[in-house]
Amino acid sequence: MASEDELLDLVRMRNYRQVAIELIALEAGRDVFDIEALREDPEGALGGNDEITVEYDMSPRDGCSVFGYYRHVPAGQSMIFVHPSLTSERDRFTILHELGHHVQRQHLGWANVRHSLPSEIGAQLEERVADAFAAEVLIPASTVPADATWLSARTLAEVYTTVRASRAAVAMRAIEIAPEGEQATVIVTDHRGMVTFARASGDEVFAPARGRIQPGIAKMIESAFERGGSAIGPLDRGLEARSGWAQQDLQVEVALDDTWGYAFVVVRSAQRFGRKPTWDRIDDAECGNEACGTVFTVNEAVTICPACEVPKCPECGRCACEPKTSPVCDRCWLELTPAEQADPALHECP
Ligand SMILES: [Zn+2]
Ligand SMILES: [Zn+2]
Ligand SMILES: [Zn+2]
Ligand SMILES: [Zn+2]
Incomplete structure (x- = not known):
């Protein structure tokens, strides 16, 4: 214990x-x-x-x-x-x-x-x-055999039929249990391809916003309907972000749940074919950090934040999310000042 x-x-x-x-x-x-x-x-x-x-x-x-x-x-x-x-x-x-x-x-x-x-x-x-x-x-980890991956749409659809939890809870578990470093985004959509849940493992593929229909996923869902419930292939039109960019060079796997009303979707980069994901509207962006303001080109070297879908500034690393707070003291959990971070001996717990 x-x-x-x-x-x-x-x-x-x-x-x-x-x-x-x-x-x-x-x-x-x-x-x-x-x-x-x-x-x-x-x-x-x-x-x-x-x-x-x-x-x-x-x-x-x-x-x-x-x-x-x-x-x-x-x-x-x-x-x-x-x-x-x-x-x-x-x-x-x-x-x-x-x-x-x-x-x-x-x-x-x-x-x-x-x-x-x-x-x-x-x-x-x-x-x-x-x-x-x-x-x-x-949803115990043992629901999926230890040598199989949770980051598979068909696996998640099967898990969903065997456990008494929501689709979102099943998708969330896949992200929690997947080994660190495994890169994929797990999405739940309705039968039209409208996203109801999305979470990324790693930052290679972003997590699309809820409430938006993803046309490429919708198309793959149609294939799944014709092929007994699941389909896999390149993601046509990419994964669309609110910002107007679409991430390209992705592979999508779709598996309908047992009601055929919803689908589990796993998106990963198509790098097994030797390509890195790219963004199809190569454009300039201006960093929103008022202390930085760098103008940069959005290309494959720039990471799109999985949370806010805004490109991360290559100069300062900021997206539209709130910046991380300072490190805290291990014992009293108070935030450390910059001076205390540099020299921990300066910190005194209250
Ligand atoms: Zn509570
Ligand atoms: Zn910046
Ligand atoms: Zn962000
Ligand atoms: Zn302390």
Whole structure:
């Protein structure tokens, strides 16, 4: 079992998934919840449990997420409240997220780590770990054999039929579990090719905005309809960004889900054919950083930010995202001043 120091290291590395795996292992030893049964039917699995009860709450939404909240009752039965959503998948995730709050209170080592942090950071951390716990229970890494990749549209469509989680949760898991350095973007679209979820692994292929129809993906979805549910090939017309550029030289794999109403899509660069992705509207851009203002040509040497879809300035590295905040002290989590960054001895924890 991980020590408190090891848990703190996981927090520093933002490896919430590994924290969740540790908590699930501890839960197995405690033997209060049946993780397998939770995977199948969270609400049913918690029925008759002495530690916790699930209630549906029809009142206006408050609590830690818009979907539900957790109320700890010391020396009594704690409560999970769920604001029912339109999908049972959403409700299952909510129940397990709230159970994730409960589980985090049951393990002294983790509780010590979480409460050693300033309250706002600790609260944020608890939310992240609650999400990771829910995802880990609903979609265990073992759903896909260890020697196969999650970054495959057909694999994701198969996973979706076997787990009780939303398409977005399945796509998100693919990004979390894929080894670092594997470059691909995972997208969920409806049958028209309208993006409902997109997340990039690596920065080779950007993640297109939600709510926009991608014509190239729409075309490949039509092929999938004709070919029994999946299709693969070059991405015609590229992947279109809000900024008006389209990333080219991409390969797309599409697999319809079991309803044929939605598709899992994996886009990667076609570099296996010896090409690097390019952008088809070679244009000048001006850096938005008022301290920089460099005018540069957008070509294959420039990275497009996967989050804001704006080319990153080659001079200062800025896109349209908020710049990263300063590094923080390992012990007190306060931001370090530039002087303290240069000479850590200058920093004194409060
Ligand atoms: Zn929460
Ligand atoms: Zn710049
Ligand atoms: Zn950005
Ligand atoms: Zn400090």
